[in-house]
Ligand SMILES: Nc1ncnc2c1ncn2[C@@H]1O[C@H](COP(=O)(O)OP(=O)(O)OP(=O)(O)O)[C@@H](O)[C@H]1O
């Protein structure tokens with residue numbers, strides 16, 4: 001086949017030998033990694049460099065690890081929460097557009113300070129306003145921006161090296177978690193589950209505590225939150241709640257709240273004035 005006309009017309013350059021038939025391979029000048037054989041039709045369109053492919057595999061492995069941890073340590077009502085992201089958050093008015101922009105810029109800050117700049121983020125507002133959706137979207141955004149890892153200093157042999165470790169993230173619906181705590185007293189399987197989730201809540205790089213304040217009135221529950229805040233005082237935390245600041249203080253006391261406020265400056269998103277999306281779906 002005479003390809004000289006095509007070659008000049010589309011600015012191709014000869015770029016090697018076809019692995020299938022041994023004829024010449026050609027690449028568009030602007031895309032030297034894409035090669036095609038005019039003889040047998042071989043195309044390397046999906047071909048990335050070996051290094052790029054290895055990197056993709058590495059990121060995919062980390063992603064699997066992060067999502068396995070998230071699935072195994074989370075406490076949720078419906079697994080629908082795992083589908084919430086910024087891609088499917090569609091603002092219907094200016095207020096929601098502002099929420100999205102604010103949440104995106106907080107995610108960026110969180111990703112940048114993932115290792116040593118803790119943030120406590122509050123998403124506050126009425127039911128159906130999109131708090132849980134935004135909380136999960138923020139977590140995914142941070143994972144995307146960090147490529148699922150954080151750098152830590154680790155002793156390797158005699159010296160310290162910077163190594164990348166997968167991030168640990170978890171989602172805990174607080175009232176379900178409190179119910180699990182109650183049930184775990186008499187049920188070994190629930191007790192095992194509770195311990196797993198509790199450990200993740202205390203140690204994960206990012207924890208979402210969803211729907212704080214919906215659990216029943218019990219000092220035992222409030223105390224659990226106090227204990228958690230003692231441990232997560234300097235770790236990333238995203239809280240969604242229907243309660244206003246005053247009511248949170250009344251419920252959990254000033255000690256827990258002052259720990260929460262420690263890294264919360266400027267990290268508050270109000271959903272006031274936003275429509276209830278569950279009602280909108282039902283056409284109300
Ligand atoms: N802007 C939006 N675009 C797409 N879906 C949205 C948007 N806002 C909310 N939703 C959807 O509306 C539903 C309710 O949102 P979500 O569960 O996040 O509300 P919530 O504020 O957490 O409510 P609650 O206080 O009852 O927990 C979800 O299915 C969510 O995906």
Ligand SMILES: [Mg+2]
Pocket residue numbers: 131132133210211240
């Ligand atoms: Mg919610």
